[in-house]
Amino acid sequence: MNEQATLKSKEDMTQDDIRNFEIRDYLRLDLFPHFMCPGCGHGIALRALLWAIHAQGIDKDKLAIVSGIGCSGRVGTYIDANTYHTTHGRPLAFATGLKMARPDLHVVVITGDGDCLAIGGNHLIHAARRNLDITCLMLNNEIYGMTGGQVSPTTPADRFTTTTPAGNMEPVFDACRLAEAAGAGYVGREVTIHLPRLRDIIAEGLAYKGFSFIEVMSDCTEVNGRKNDLGSSPEMVLGQTRAMRPSEYDNNVVDHPFRPNSMNTGVLVRSNRPEYGTSYRNMVDKVQALQQKGQK
């Protein structure tokens, strides 16, 4: 139970790993159709995650999905795996306990902008600092959707929400830079329309030994889109590409659709900081060796 889960590097993933993907193998079909609104980007993000999981050949029995509260928190429910729908803002803390106790599990956290950056902000920075082998997928739809559309830490300036009737005046968080500054070993960001890229970024994050933070720019078509005239569902999805600048995959630097010149997509950080779980277990081995010596 104590051996650590290992995964394929990007180079080792074959075309077949990626191609033979049937999403329904990974879903709890009796719960469908899911509860999300028409056009909600979270569904696309979920596909990318499951595809990455498939490409990595992760055994569903060994997969633990930990989520918080909000629309993002409900996404995990639909995955046919060990799913934990925990409390608001705390999935990273739950996941930390779970991963430390069960290093053989692949622990993936699904969280949202409010869950991860507002109520759970402290857990994000400390999970990043610890660099424990967890993959954190933050679905950023720039709004509190489930509670009816209140302003969130990533709501762009001047957006109308139910709690900013005159437009948002608060500045936003750049979650990736936050995670990077706090020490996350792997940081990436992608929009949902670039599904294959998103899949690859997640797949690499899953394989990364350490804390991987992936921000998915997702559309909230109902409460965010409608209130701000962001267009129909397809228009919102397309809106993501319009402002994208194509470039080579790995070092692409692309302006964020809603915040020109401030946000990049792609893999933003890859470092080889020590993974906390491994360091901890090494310490345990040393302590136990010393103890045995003492007993002899």
Added chain:
Amino acid sequence: MTKINKVMKATTQPAVRTAVEKLNPDTAKEPINVLIVGVGGQGVIMVSKVLAQICQNLGYQVKQSEVHGMAKRGGVVFSHVRFGQNVWSPTIPMGKADVLIALEWAEGLRWMNYLRPDTGIFIADTKRIVPPFACRSRILGADIGYSKNTPSDVREKVAEAFAIDATEMATKAGNERAANTLLLGALSTTLSFPDDEWKNVIGKMVPPKTIEVNLAVFDKGQVWINRSRKGEPVEGGAFVPLVQPEINSVRTELSITPEWCKGCDICVKMCPERCLVLNKDQVAELAEPEKCTGCHICEWLCPDFAISLKPIHQEAVA
């Protein structure tokens, strides 16, 4: 990036014209139209500026209008250059371009219908810039999304066609970015302007350090066209078209789970072939199955997992 097989000997032998008439604004009744197309960052604007400058220097009226495709790197950029005794409209009507210079192969193909069907001259770099995901080939199993037209296909559609591996040649000559000057050399063979004038203007337009290499590749471009017009072998000729792998013959079958569909319209609007519609119950339906290429875009972007595409293997079909 995907590899593209290239052979270094000429395989494109354009139809040999008996007498090559150069386009001369002094004698032409209408303005001469040169269309320059490419992808952002390649230097389309530089090429058209050089041409426009020469025309100005030689005392012709010139109009140059350019469109940067939404100003994005990698997006479409094109420039219309019209010159002659009198030029009124700044844009070239479809089917009226005398010369089409394409700095990128697929862009060249895309603009081909602007050429005069009887006398148009097509000069294209065989360089391929693969566009981002949304524009890629949507056939299942296609390695890259890219036009499969080969230079010989093109030759049938225009009066004269030249597919030069200009980027490769320029790289060999010492500067990849000089590929557009090489194409200017090729262009110069079609116009009546004196070589000195070309070289003079190019020398002023390019960075001082690269003047030498640019002038060298300008000559190469001229030589390349002249030789290939005579049917002589040339350096950096056209490429062998990409052979699509076996898997491309896989067809797909699309199925929609109506109970899961929430009618968000994403698949309908995102399908590049426009084969899906929302029916009267606001549920997606495959209206034109024969048009479906099996590209998966609808499947991938359906937030409700209502669409699934399954490959039908060739054996099963047969």
Added chain:
Amino acid sequence: MTVQQNVAQATPTINLPTINLQGNHACALGAVAAGCRFYAGYPITPSSEVAERLAKELPKVGGVFLQMEDEIASIAATLGASMGGVKAMTATSGPGFSLKQENLGYGMKAEIPCVVVNVMRGGPSTGMPTRPAQGDLMQARWGTHGDHPVVALTPGSVEEIYQQTARAFALSEKLRIPVIVLFDESLGHLEETITLPDVTEYENTIRKWATGKPEDYKPYKADADGVPPMARPGDGYRVHTTGLIVAEGGFPTQKADVVAPVMKRLLDKIEINNDLVESFEDIDCQDAEVVVVALGIVGRSAKKAVRELRQQGIKAGLFRPITLWPFPTKSFRALTKKAKYFVVAEMNAGQLILEIGAAKVDKQSVSGLNRYDGEPISPSLIKQAVKEVLGHE
């Protein structure tokens, strides 16, 4: 004197070590002895020694010690570890306990075993961090939201801290519920010479794991004891764990006819197992005219007071709940039939007294002896209070 403990009778044997131990350290060692292999906590006076001792002990047995970023993360990580199948614990004090309440509620609802220790200090707020109090008795019962059962143990000596912490693990595993251990600063920092009780039986008590075919498994279908077997991740069951009210199959529901039985089972599961849970100490209650009710450190003073009162010919008795929640009401009633007066001695402004008021059957008088100045209640104060209610002096 009878001490009822039904999970395992602690029987000290000759071979067990006798050592000097502080209450907080006893808590840590009791946990390890019971099989605790995960601790997550956040420093707070006066419970920090629990964490400090575990930071040393857990690596020796291959366990995990984590100092988390805050109190909330501590209980979240504790629950997370337990979801993975490991016996887990966290410790804190009053203000930290408040912070943990939301997740404690999650643990109750999702039925995740774990142990939460609260070393009580003077409050409210930062209060008197280094002074003892018993101010969190009601917080332990009603601190979190919604309706749910609670199991809280209140040991009264260093030895009992060791033993009851271990027992807390056994109860939490058996009943799939977070179990709270409450003792105050003076016990936590009290160093006594004790004989470590044998807790092998507690150590051997582990939750029921799901067995059988995954297709047939219903995550919240309980056995006769009201406790559903738990699925361990990796065993092939792939269940959904959530704080939402769920049907037996494990998925959320809001249908009243489904919710009602689900909630009823959750609320009843402790009562069904009352024999396991109930524990208290009674000294001469049966024939007592005055019954002193006290717990934790105050129980010790009360014991002395009652003995001395008996020597003086006053029919006094002591009822000391060890399992505070659920309060052993039935046993209390049965034992105190003869009582005419109750004196409830506690280091707060009157919390346990509310429960005694509710538990008594006749029109006995109930008076409180309360102290909330950071000082313990001495035997003489208790004697005085008893004499007062009897009208002596």
